[in-house]
Amino acid sequence: MQIRKGTPDDVPQLFELVTELAIYEKAPEQVTNTPEQMLKDGFGEHPLFGVLVAEVEGKVVGMSLYYYRYSTWKGKRLYLEDIIVTENHRGQGLGKLLFEKTVEEARQSDCTGMMWQVLDWNRPAINFYKAFEARFDTEWWNCHLDF
Numbered sequence: 001m002q003i004r005k006g007t008p009d010d011v012p013q014l015f016e017l018v019t020e021l022a023i024y025e026k027a028p029e030q031v032t033n034t035p036e037q038m039l040k041d042g043f044g045e046h047p048l049f050g051v052l053v054a055e056v057e058g059k060v061v062g063m064s065l066y067y068y069r070y071s072t073w074k075g076k077r078l079y080l081e082d083i084i085v086t087e088n089h090r091g092q093g094l095g096k097l098l099f100e101k102t103v104e105e106a107r108q109s110d111c112t113g114m115m116w117q118v119l120d121w122n123r124p125a126i127n128f129y130k131a132f133e134a135r136f137d138t139e140w141w142n143c144h145l146d147f
Contacts, residue, residue: 001094003101006051006063008043011035013060014051017084024087025119052101054085054094061089064098066105069115078106080116095128117142 006014015035022028041048054062062085069079080102085094106114118125129136 001054001056001092001097003052003054003097006042006053006060008039010051010053010060010063011039011042014038014053014063014065017060017063017086018082020086021082021084049081050105052098052105054089054098056089056094061086062094062098064102066102068109068111071112075112076110078102078109078111078114080114099128099132 012035015033015038018033018038019028019031022031042051049065049067051066052064053060062083064083065081066078067081069077071077083095083098083102085098103114116129118129120126126136
């Protein structure tokens with residue numbers, strides 16, 4: 001197993017992981033992104049996100065998708081959008097490796113910290129993050145505008 005930076009050739013497999021996550025979270029109808037959009041947004045002239053991939057025997061079986069944001073209080077932060085490991089490769093340490101490499105990416109990019117979200121019902125993910133001594137914020141609500 002290997003963790004590496006994603007490439008344009010990985011996009012079809014990355015999109016499969018996104019679809020698998022949406023099914024797991026019982027919201028496949030909410031995915032409006034496309035592989036073409038991911039290719040443009042992640043690997044085009046002005047990339048909007050970075051991605052690390054977990055590869056086993058030449059196949060992408062996991063990913064960590066992130067981008068940078070700026071906090072007026074904290075400065076540059078890495079926002080972890082999603083860590084996804086395909087179901088039949090969970091429990092093998094790939095999520096841990098992806099998370100650790102993402103933390104390393106944040107540190108190497110001079111970030112002051114890292115942020116992400118976890119669904120309140122996703123006990124396996126909550127316990128996973130607790131193992132890293134993550135701080136869970138209950139003060140702020142997520143707000144959205146969709147266009």
